[in-house]
Amino acid sequence: MLNKxxxxxxxxxxxxxxxxxxxFVGLTRQERGQAGTGNATVLRLAHGLDQQHPVHAALExxxxxxxxxxxxxxxxxxxxNGQLGSEPECVEQLQRGAxxxxxxxxxxxxxxxxxxxxxxxxxxxxxxxxxxxxLNGPVGQELLASGASVGIRGLCYMDxxxxxxYTIGKPILAPDDARGLKIRxxxxxxxxxxxxxxxxxxxxxxxxxxxxxxxxxxxxxxENNPPSYLSSRHFEVAxxxxxxxxxxxxxxxxxxxxxxxxxxxxxxxxIEQAAAESVTFQRDLWRxxxxxxxxxxxxxxVTIHYPDQxxxxxxxxxxxxxxxxxxVGELIRRIREEK
Amino acid sequence: MKNPLFLRxxxxxxxxxxxxxxxxxxxxxxxxxxxxxxRYLPGxxxxxxxxxxxxxxxxxxxxxxxxxGFRSHAHLGVDYFVNKLEPSASKAxxxxxxxxxxxxxxxxxxxxxxxxxxETLATGQITPVLQWPMGWLYAxxxxxxxxxxxxxxxxLLRPAxxxxxxxxxxxxx
Numbered sequence: 001m002l003n004k005x006x007x008x009x010x011x012x013x014x015x016x017x018x019x020x021x022x023x024f025v026g027l028t029r030q031e032r033g034q035a036g037t038g039n040a041t042v043l044r045l046a047h048g049l050d051q052q053h054p055v056h057a058a059l060e061x062x063x064x065x066x067x068x069x070x071x072x073x074x075x076x077x078x079x080x081n082g083q084l085g086s087e088p089e090c091v092e093q094l095q096r097g098a099x100x101x102x103x104x105x106x107x108x109x110x111x112x113x114x115x116x117x118x119x120x121x122x123x124x125x126x127x128x129x130x131x132x133x134x135l136n137g138p139v140g141q142e143l144l145a146s147g148a149s150v151g152i153r154g155l156c157y158m159d160x161x162x163x164x165x166y167t168i169g170k171p172i173l174a175p176d177d178a179r180g181l182k183i184r185x186x187x188x189x190x191x192x193x194x195x196x197x198x199x200x201x202x203x204x205x206x207x208x209x210x211x212x213x214x215x216x217x218x219x220x221x222x223e224n225n226p227p228s229y230l231s232s233r234h235f236e237v238a239x240x241x242x243x244x245x246x247x248x249x250x251x252x253x254x255x256x257x258x259x260x261x262x263x264x265x266x267x268x269x270x271i272e273q274a275a276a277e278s279v280t281f282q283r284d285l286w287r288x289x290x291x292x293x294x295x296x297x298x299x300x301x302v303t304i305h306y307p308d309q310x311x312x313x314x315x316x317x318x319x320x321x322x323x324x325x326x327x328v329g330e331l332i333r334r335i336r337e338e339k
Numbered sequence: 340m341k342n343p344l345f346l347r348x349x350x351x352x353x354x355x356x357x358x359x360x361x362x363x364x365x366x367x368x369x370x371x372x373x374x375x376x377x378r379y380l381p382g383x384x385x386x387x388x389x390x391x392x393x394x395x396x397x398x399x400x401x402x403x404x405x406x407x408g409f410r411s412h413a414h415l416g417v418d419y420f421v422n423k424l425e426p427s428a429s430k431a432x433x434x435x436x437x438x439x440x441x442x443x444x445x446x447x448x449x450x451x452x453x454x455x456x457x458e459t460l461a462t463g464q465i466t467p468v469l470q471w472p473m474g475w476l477y478a479x480x481x482x483x484x485x486x487x488x489x490x491x492x493x494x495l496l497r498p499a500x501x502x503x504x505x506x507x508x509x510x511x512x
Contacts, residue, residue, distance in 0.1 A: 001424070002428075004425045004427065004428065006425075007424040007425035008425075008431070010420075010424065010428075011428050011435075018439075096458060111465050112462065150461075150464075182378070185387075187387075187391075201385050202384065203385040204385075204390060
């Protein structure tokens with residue numbers, strides 16, 4: 001055992017080191033706060049997709065355009081692959097002003113902005129033309145603005161295509177074919193109600209665990225857009241793809257309200273212009289990638305079916321009735337009235 | 340602590356916390372088990388709420404359990420160097436440790452957690468399936484922090500009641 005004075009000396013050293021470390025952290029934080037005002041403003045953008053995804057390419061394009069338009073005054077840093085957390089976690093950080101921008105699906109957004117639930121209704125849009133008319137029209141713009149009170153400012157929509165069923169063994173060619181099948185479902189009430197309407201068993205499974213779940217036949221099928229079906233390699237197990245295109249849930253880029261208010265109107269204009277340009281860029285890229293994905297799937301031996309979408313729409317038409325008289329129901333009515 | 344009534348009430352609160360943790364653990368086992376079984380039982384829809392409930396329960400189990408573990412000195416600690424010190428110095432080291440933990444729990448868990456809860460409640464975020472307000476799920480952090488702070492005070496006021504590194508040392512001597 002050490003003697004008394006050596007003991008207290010050692011203890012004092014440890015305490016001193018601890019206090020120095022704390023003071024150092026405090027000082028560097030203060031310095032960083034001062035440095036941020038003079039030079040370029042860094043805006044961080046997080047999303048959960050991989051770098052091969054067309055949406056990521058569009059976000060990189062957006063970042064490049066913001067840099068060019070602002071002459072380096074604004075710098076957008078893109079963090080892909082869910083590096084900063086899952087989409088809902090990133091939205092929470094954005095609400096607190098810890099993140100400037102997040103790309104998220106409009107699906108999980110319904111837990112932050114209730115009106116967004118309207119997008120999850122099956123066959124809400126008649127076709128792609130109707131879809132874009134709504135998103136670029138007054139209803140779409142109103143929805144982008146609807147999160148302002150909870151710190152979320154919608155910037156623009158990006159195409160996330162239409163979701164369709166893929167199954168193991170038996171293809172889903174008519175609404176009746178889904179009866180009794182266990183289908184992996186998104187974690188939203190509307191998605192669940194849709195499966196129940198078809199008499200299928202909605203099974204919530206995280207996207208990353210779905211490949212194994214299909215392999216073990218824990219579920220008989222799932223649903224997604226063609227590029228995701230391809231990139232997840234689920235087609236290796238579930239080889240029947242029925243393009244019934246039941247939902248078109250757009251991706252949405254949101255901006256933190258608190259950070260937005262700190263920027264100047266000139267900077268706002270640059271960001272909005274870059275966003276508008278990247279939307280056009282992404283739409284073309286998405287169309288190209290979807291066609292390419294279907295081609296690759298066909299080559300890989302996947303059977304692609306084109307079932308009658310009308311039959312699915314009719315079988316699930318009553319889903320909208322549950323929202324009658326609510327704000328979501330009102331939105332659904334207005335979206336359907338749009339041309 | 341001269342007041343035995345106060346002490347009895349406090350012991351009761353700790354018992355209650357222990358009971359809560361045991362109940363949460365039981366519910367967690369049930370939720371996960373039912374989640375798996377419901378996928379395979381014929382005639383039943385796979386359960387949607389079990390995953391979300393399990394996540395919420397695990398958060399509460401971890402944070403409340405961490406507080407209880409702190410009370411009984413169950414957390415990992417390097418006591419090699421502390422035991423090498425002269426007894427009065429090692430007692431001082433233990434007190435410093437308690438103060439540091441108190442500071443962290445008060446700042447990060449109670450203050451930070453409280454901000455997290457109020458800010459999340461203000462945004463009205465809800466969980467996808469159970470539709471619970473997300474803010475209440477986060478309430479586990481400040482509650483755990485309050486208990487850790489209270490246990491710090493208890494460690495300092497009644498060191499004899501716990502086998503802290505310092506009391507072990509004095510026994511060995």
